[in-house]
Amino acid sequence: MTTETRSEQFQPPSIIGNILRKLHIDIPLFICLFLISLLSFVILYSAGSQNMDVLMRQAARVGLAFLLMTILAHIDPQQFKRYSAILFGMGIFLLVAVLILGQIGKGAQRWLDLGFFRFQPSEMIKITTPMMIAWYLAEHALPPKPKQLLIASVLIIIPTLLIAKQPDLGTALLVASSGAAVLFFAGLSWRFILAISSTLAALTPILWHFMRPYQRDRVLTFLNPEADPLGRGYHIIQSKIAIGSGGINGKGWLGSTQSELDFLPESSTDFIFAVFAEEFGLFGCLGLLALYLLIITRCLYIALQAQDTYSRLLAGSLAFTFFVYVFVNIGMVIGVLPVVGVPLPLISYGGTSIVTLLAGFGILMSIHTHKKLIPL
């Protein structure tokens, strides 16, 4: 049987509710995601200079993403578990393929052109990496032993480096943290966590050495945005002015002046939070953060309720990575983190990230709605 077992689940007697349950849709999560998508259109309309084309294209992507979510929610999580390693292997293969094609084309390449649409393997690996690590660790008793830790680390580092080489620092960061989150939820001992963090801190100068000039520029700009006002520092200065001038109540929808006056190509993608903060003010920001927290809390709850180790670890990681997404983007826009190309999840313009994110939520819903009456 694959029906709900918990009675605390609120069950509206509506037809829609019944349909959603039949579809294995988690209603609270669905409502939050739906609300935030609506909000996304509202902001995009303003940030995209009231261009209906932008909205229509985004609507098509969001529709596709919701469809994918529904399909994935329908699949039993045991199937995800079974195919974790294969999917991960496929992802790595595609990443290597993209890298080689990119080298032939003599330029950065992140896409595989499939004719009717362009596929970005780094998006797929965002989900398959935590799946792989969760599958691998769930095969053994928890907490993981040093040998398993080592293998898991290698499994995380491979896709991370492949993506960093593209170069796509933002995505690499997200993949690494999704893998690390699995390790954390698997009960990685605090001593290890301390050891790894201090090693990473020590490795920073080496990392600097391997960074591309433009990546270094970004870090330098973060440390001193005023040094290059026309180039990289421009975004941070402008976004701080936009957010700050929004004040408590904001300037109202379509009322932003800062983001509108500039030719900021990122105003509807990575820097969309600045537009939002300017128009809706501190209250709006708190509301948005609350909505995000609601989603994350629900996801963590799903993780807690999950019945087997694999589902738990995967759900926990997906929930945490979603938070990392939010934190890195907002942190960058408000000037507390360096600029890495991470969009504001579910709100920024652009198709690939929204599809992956909703695919992740589809897996979470699948975990929650396929629980067995008697645990295995």
Place this chain on the structure above:
Amino acid sequence: MSRTYTIKDNLVESRLFLNRIIVAFIAILLLTSGLIVRLVYLQIVGHEHYATLAKDNSIKIEPLVPTRGIIFDRHGKVLAENTQSFSLELIPEQISDLDDTLLRLKALLNIPDEKIDQYQKQRKRQKRFISTALLMNMSDEEMAKFAVVRPYFPGVDIKTHLIRHYPYYELASHVIGYVGRINEAEMKSLPVAEYRGSTHVGKIGIESTYETELHGKTGYAEIEKNVQSRAINTLNSVMPSPGANLYLTLDIDLQKTAYDALDTFDGAVVAIEVKTGGVLVFASRPGFDPNPFVIGIANDAYQALQASENQPLYNRALRGLYPPGSTIKPFIGLAGLEYNAINAGHKVFCPGYYQLPNVSHHYRDWKKGGHGSVNLTEAITQSCDVYFYSLASGLGIDRMHSFLQQFGFGEKSGIDLAGERTGLLPSREWKRNQRKQAWYPGETLITGIGQGFLQVSPIQLARATATLANKGNVVTPFLVNKIVRADSTSPGPETHQKIMPLNPENINNIVSAMVNVVHDARGTAKSIGKGINYQIAGKTGTAQVFNIKQDEKYNENNIDFKLRDHALFISFAPADDPKIAVAVIVEHGGHGGSVAAPIAGKVIKQFLEANNDN
């Protein structure tokens, strides 16, 4: 679940997981609080500060766009310049009743409805507070009419722009190129800071190759602006440095002569200054007017150019590939002498065809009855095919390949223009790799008269001719002679010296044969040798566009124009002290001697006469 798990293990695991979830949740709450603290700091504590920056007197950093460098020809004639253009622009946010304003403007300036529709469309795509043009390229009359009533039109203003203008229109469009609006792909690849504020970028030709020099360095100004985006005060500025002026080796008058001489034909003329490699003429006909591309060419006009059968957008001089036909013969002849396959007196009997031993196929001469017994000089003068079949057979493809390669066939000439093609200099190896076939002896023969696989571009042919005129000192063609920046001047691209070890006597033999082509009574280009007080060395060529069957007769008047032969001519002058080398290709021109040679003759004449005056 693995069966090694006990119930106890599961409990421990669950508790561990619960612990971790709680820790993660606390971490998430703490980090979110961090974000909130920062937001409070920006939006409450710093609000007044940022609001001042943003609202009343916001300081905007505005790029100061450098003026683009000007392109001159060798005599200082302007080939690409920046001219002023006036446009009527509106900022909708500063206008209280836009529809009314548009109606009044329409009545005042007789603006057609379609322009208003166009404006409305563009306005909706535009960011707010950005002015959008209603009328471009305003006439003096329109400007005067508006100037009188300007106070009654708040939010409407006449703006001045510099736009690129090409005063020679289609004459040198391929070589100078044009600038156009920066597109999305270019936006990503161009340096962000340098192009903030720039709207145009070089797309093709010199404008593209020398983009970095021509563009200049962007400056910036910190400008105080009010909420309507009106500038109040400039605080701080770093001035832009204008783009470099380029002085080309091109002679635009000579270019015009060449272009006009091509008349109704499609084709290309390339002339090179022999001693330096400076390109004097780089003409490709038909050309196109580059000016519409600057303001954004209308879609149907662009489609028409694209679809046009004679491909005006195609740079024939740079990218056109043609069989060289008989113009290859002086080089093959020189190869024969250099490799001692023949000596200058070597004679071949020409019955009008050539046969390989034990093969029945007749390799035909262009002259049906044949040329009789001819030596090398006569063979070049009369362009005897049989002589060169025989010579090619003696040389073999390997030696022909390596000799022709030294003259730059089959490789890019290195001219400072992007998009050059290598052409094709066939070899055994090439055929094995590309066609998976062995090399056949018959292919050696037709390569010897410049047919078959051999493909050359006009610039390659001109370069090889200049190298021959330069007695084996390899010429690298270039277009930019001098780059004049605000603070420094530098010469154009570096050229490398390479000298072929050729026997001067052999070169003299070939050159005198080429002089005969123009000045001998039986020369194939004797028509241009009359009435000049210097000698031209030349060689005609006719390149087959299609193959005629063994027994068929080629009759120019009977066949479709598109299948008629290409006419070619290479030349340099004066023969004893070469100053200019010219290659001419006339598509479907028929005979090299009657169509292509006179074009070269005109170019040479004008160039030498102008130089003698000095």
